Amino acid sequence: MRLLWAILLLCLAGAAWSETVVPARTLRANTVIAPADLALRSADVPGAFSDPAALIGQETRVTLYAGRPIRPGDIGPPALVTRNQIVTLHFTSGGLRILADGRALGRGGAGDRIRVMNLSSRTTLFGTVQPDGTINVSQ
Structure with a gap:
């Protein structure tokens, strides 16, 4: 009922x-x-x-x-990185920290995952856009 x-x-x-x-x-x-x-x-x-x-x-x-x-x-979020923009790539593992120049292959805002190309090695990587416009590259 x-x-x-x-x-x-x-x-x-x-x-x-x-x-x-x-x-x-x-x-x-x-x-x-x-x-x-x-x-x-x-x-x-x-x-x-x-x-x-x-x-x-x-x-x-x-x-x-x-x-x-x-x-x-x-x-x-508004885009901080545009396609073909030269960006700084950050790679950190334990006590090792590597900085390199790269080219953004996509457009993204803080927290977005985009493809980037390391300008020295021409390797394509994925990274996360940081609030300061740099890219944190993961393995």
């Missing part, structure tokens, strides 16, 4: 409406989001952002169309 009442209450409760953040205009990929680029729309979209403050200063990964909800995979 309790199960029947619980099901009945869930059916009568209906959907809860909340506000969803949408772009106020179409934003091309690789655009840093400003407060004027966002608007709130009354809608219930699972997985979409509801707080504009979480998006301001982030960079679009894909083109965002006006009025459509913004999802977490659509944005990310």
Whole structure:
């Protein structure tokens, strides 16, 4: 009997409406989001952002169309490293620390994993972009 009442209450409760953040205009990929680029729309979209403050200063990964909800995979931290940029590669293992010049083969922000090429050996490696724009190379 309790199960029947619980099901009945869930059916009568209906959907809860909340506000969803949408772009106020179409934003091309690789655009840093400003407060004027966002608007709130009354809608219930699972997985979409509801707080504009979480998006301001982030960079679009894909083109965002006006009025459509913004999802977490659509944005990310602003890029610190661009493709073909000369970067410093850091390799640390125990007490050994090696610094080398490299070329970024991708674009990425802090925490992103990108491909890089060591300019001395022409070896392609993967590394993580650090907040200062250097690349921490792993084995």
